Amino acid sequence: EPEVTQTPSHQVTQMGQEVILRCVPISNHLYFYWYRQILGQKVEFLVSFYNNEISEKSEIFDDQFSVERPDGSNFTLKIRSTKLEDSAMYFCASSEGQMNTEAFFGQGTRLTVV
């Protein structure tokens, strides 16, 4: 069964450092997303991406964040200068269509900023 894969599973970084979280969406999917879940809180939408551009982003997704699809398979989330409060589980997801279709999630990357 096709699945969304994320690397690394756990990333520890120092405050102020840049991190790149990587995702390989399901191959025939066209829409890509990043969500995050801070420990003990709900899963929150960060950004959606289609046709090589951001289609929607949340208030959380400020100038410190960026996304990219550098080739035909990878989808990345970059945090330029990490803060302690960026510590969370980051989930990548993809879907076939935009409306009324389920999104399939990866297993997540646990980001710990120290």
Add this chain to the structure above:
Amino acid sequence: DQQVKQNSPSLSVQEGRISILNCDYTNSMFDYFLWYKKYPAEGPTFLISISSIKDKNEDGRFTVFLNKSAKHLSLHIVPSQPGDSAVYFCAASLTGGGNKLTFGTGTQLKVEL
């Protein structure tokens, strides 16, 4: 932002019985609803969805009911199995919203032998 609420943080059910998980929403523009299951250290796994033009959708042991007037949906699992023990998230999206999902806080289901 409490547009999607799951008021029960936990639920305990005996194996073989019915599990009923509830979800309320406040945004009447939501028109597509989903349930996800999540195990620790894993991503959410899609279970079942329902469009706002329906009031029921069934898939095997899982049935989702939607009451638009009450802005309420529920997930029924019958019969419940120990492997169903997980956190269940309700999520909602709206047409034109780019499939952005708004999640509830989750309900921890424990199915006991």
